[in-house]
Amino acid sequence: MADQDHYQVLGVSREASPEEIKKAYRRLARELHPDVNPGEDAAERFKQVTHAYDVLSDPEQRQRYDMGGDNPFGGGAAGFGGFGDIFETFFGGAGTRTARPRSRRERGQDALVRVTLQLADVVFGVHRDLEVDTAVLCSTCEGSCCQPGTSPVTCDICQGTGHVQRTVRSLLGNVVTSAPCGTCQGYGTTIPYPCAECHGQGRVRSRRTVGVDIPAGVETGLRLQMPGSGEVGPAGGPNGDLYIEVSVATHEIFSRDGDDLLATLEVSMPDAILGTSAHIDGLDGKVDLEVRPGVQSGDVLTIKGRGITPLRGSTRGDLRVGVHVVTPTKLDHKSRQLIEDFAKRNKGPGPQLAQFRQGLFAKLRDRFRGE
Template identity: 85%
Template sequence: MADHYEVLGVSREATPDEIKKAYRRLARELHPDVNPGEDASERFKLVTHAYDVLSDPEQRQRYDMGGDGSAFGGAGFGGFGDIFETFFGGGGGGRAGRPRSRRERGQDALVRVNLELGDVVFGVHRDLDVDTAVVCETCDGSCCQPGTQPVTCDICHGAGNVQRTVRSLLGNVVTSQPCTTCQGYGTTIPYPCTTCQGQGRVRARRTVSVDIPAGVESGLRLQMPGSGEVGPAGGPNGDLYLEINVAAHQVFSREGDDLLATLEVSMPDAILGTEVTIESLDGAVPLEIRAGVQSGDVLTIKGRGITPLRGTQRGDLRVGVHVVTPTRLDAKQRALIEDFAKKTKAPGPQLAEFHQGLFSKLRDRFRTG
């Protein structure tokens, strides 16, 4: 027969605490639920028997005096109490878990918000209608009919779980599982609220007021903590997410915090220069067109772009010039142009050095303007 001290890996002078620690370590390693191997099962029996003998002062004394220590102390593999203490934190009966709470956090909600480009310049206030779960006004989230309340489950007595003892070759094994009568809540509701069917919440439309900041762009999601669905039994609300969609504008487009636009200029104005007033997204603004301006030139109006999402310094309004060449001339107009060409003695068409303009994004507009 194997020596009990060797089985546990302790000396003959080991204290009861050292023996207990050694047993727990080996039990974790060799328990059939953790290590199903046949060799581990046999070693587990030896470890359990060794601990049964050495943990009992009288049996340990008889063993040290030459006894075989074959007695199991009348407990029938009594070491199972320590096994369950090791794995479940309690004695042989196991430790009951806490009952579930009916109140749970609600789900998050997602709402898509359509904006115009002008809304993005300074931000905008919106009142949004949201279809979501709200607290039941009849029971105020209690899930019960008015004047009634939950009662303690008579099966689990409020524990939320029930324990069952299963006999095995190694002794009695105690398992714990949620009570099927109360679904683990520890209480039952004999008179559920008829408005919410015992859920503590109902579907309804509510209005959410939100200030959407300047500088948002399509695809951005804004989080509103605590504005989502209310949880079961009046639990805390989830969050509300606003997914932004900015509609395309007929005149202006966006590049970062700058606004882009195309200005069509007649040939005489391009040659002589002029001053015009254009309508930006936040009002009229004067713009000077210098003499000799060319198609593709960019005229910048400072501070007439978009207020950034994080910051206060607005972007610029950048205006790309598109010089419009007349296509229908009467005889007199054509004669004037021909006379002008003779007097200026302009060179004929020729290839020039290629350079990437600042306004390359507006090339398609220039071509179709």
């Protein structure tokens, strides 16, 4: 990634504003995210885009990058910065460069929100406005951590380096050690007048509304990622990501088998013998069913294209309706006599074991057991 021009990766000019860089990153992240674009090339480009944004969204890192500081040797005349680091490590850095102060700006944490969907929401997808309680940019100081009209001042202990050096005598002579400055905590600056709103953090806790388009075909346990929609970092650092964890509620009538919907149709014995038409309420409107004469319990009626739209694809699954013939348990005298006459005219061999058939009972066993 070090060989890539970060500005070209994001498709912006070197004079681009932070807002233009942020917009370019969000556009590319939505286009190349693995949940949307599963290709290997897209995954590699997504990593490059994320790395480029991490560098260019941080003013200090961007400045170092523009000055040619994003090379494997860490900059320095004639590329000997690495040698200087080694010299400093062993000899305390006398007469050499010192460690850089740490930045107050850091990437924010990721946030997780759980959302419960109805089965009907999964058929075509749904838009939800979610309430998220996260850290947001302080509107008073806008991430500077200082009261309006003030700014950080150079630490008078470390002189802005973020580190202090101490000389320790040893058998090898005087050894110079370096440690983070305890006064400025390694930042190189102090904030004499912290912002009263955020207490010098550059961010505050707030409840905000995030709109999310949940695609069709999601399942319980699936997590959707929204890059840059998580918590803002300390001192106005880049936002973390927001993850949406999906849970699909159980439906009273329909269940799911992949991209297919399953249901059970109760048919009276006369309708099973003579055949009938049925009009049922599907998850997306009325469904007409033709029950043929002589239908048996366990037969499956399939309606093409009335199932769930898959997560990646456009061809919907099917609606599969299993038939359950209901035998009457209470008959009046006349009805019983008619059944007896029917039985005499259609006398069969009597009850007997038949060859085992793997059918609807295996696929919809929970429904037939009443679970």
